[in-house]
Amino acid sequence: MIQTKSLRFTYQNAKKDTFCFPDINVPSKEDLLILGASGVGKTTFLHLLAGLLPPKEGDICIHNSYLNRLTRKQLDYFRGQHIGLIFQKTYFIKSLTLLENLTLRERLAKKKSDRYRREELIMHLGLSNLQNKKVYQLSEGQQQRLSIALGVIHKPKVILADEPTSNLDDINCSMVISLLKKEAEICKSNLVIITHDQRVKAHFSNQIIL
Numbered sequence: 001m002i003q004t005k006s007l008r009f010t011y012q013n014a015k016k017d018t019f020c021f022p023d024i025n026v027p028s029k030e031d032l033l034i035l036g037a038s039g040v041g042k043t044t045f046l047h048l049l050a051g052l053l054p055p056k057e058g059d060i061c062i063h064n065s066y067l068n069r070l071t072r073k074q075l076d077y078f079r080g081q082h083i084g085l086i087f088q089k090t091y092f093i094k095s096l097t098l099l100e101n102l103t104l105r106e107r108l109a110k111k112k113s114d115r116y117r118r119e120e121l122i123m124h125l126g127l128s129n130l131q132n133k134k135v136y137q138l139s140e141g142q143q144q145r146l147s148i149a150l151g152v153i154h155k156p157k158v159i160l161a162d163e164p165t166s167n168l169d170d171i172n173c174s175m176v177i178s179l180l181k182k183e184a185e186i187c188k189s190n191l192v193i194i195t196h197d198q199r200v201k202a203h204f205s206n207q208i209i210l
C-alpha cells in the first residue's frame, strides 16, 4: 500500500519552483502508471517514494511506515528491505557474474541467501543459461532483464521502475512490462512505473498524469 499526502519538494539551489505532487493511494498489490512530459518531475516523485529524496512537506506512507518520519539509518534499512528500484540505467558490477551480482544484492538487502528464489527469478527472466557469464558479456536486453532481477530479488513490498522501456523496441517493451507485472504478482508488491513511453499506457488501468 502506498499513500502520499500534500507532497512538496524543492531541489536545493534550484531555480525551479517547488514541486507539488498529487496525492496517490495505491492499495496492496495494485499497480500505478505515472505519465508526464519530460522535466515535469516524474523521477523526482519516484525518488521521493523510494526515500532517496526527503520531502519538503507532506507524508509518504508505505505499508504503514511513514518514510518522512524515519531517521536516515532507518530509511536506508527500510529501502534495502522493502523497496525494489529499477532504473533506466543500472550500475552492475560488470566484472562479477550475473549470479554473483544477484547474491551481492541479497546481502546488501540483509536478506538470507535464498537459492530457490535466485533460481526461480533467473528462470522467469530467461537468464538460466547466462548465470555464470560476467555482466560485460551480456547484451543490452539481457542486462535490462538482470536489472529487473536485481530490483526484485529481495521480494520488495514496492517495485519502482523509472522508464524501464524507453530504449526498447515494441517486442522487448511488451516483454519487460509483462515480466515486471509477473514479478509484482509473485512478490505481492505494488508496481509503480514512471514513463513518457505511450506504448506502456495500454498495459495499466490505474494511471495518473503529472
Ligand SMILES: Nc1ncnc2c1ncn2[C@@H]1O[C@H](COP(=O)(O)OP(=O)(O)OP(=O)(O)O)[C@@H](O)[C@H]1O
Binding pocket: 011, 012, 013, 014, 016, 036, 037, 038, 039, 040, 041, 042, 043, 044, 045, 196
Ligand atoms: N539534482 C537536481 N538539482 C536541481 N534540479 C534538478 C535536479 N534533478 C532534477 N532537477 C530538475 O527538476 C526537474 C524535474 O526533473 P525530473 O528528472 O524529475 O523530471 P522527469 O519528469 O523525470 O523528466 P524526464 O522524463 O526527462 O526524465 C527538471 O527541470 C530538472 O532539471
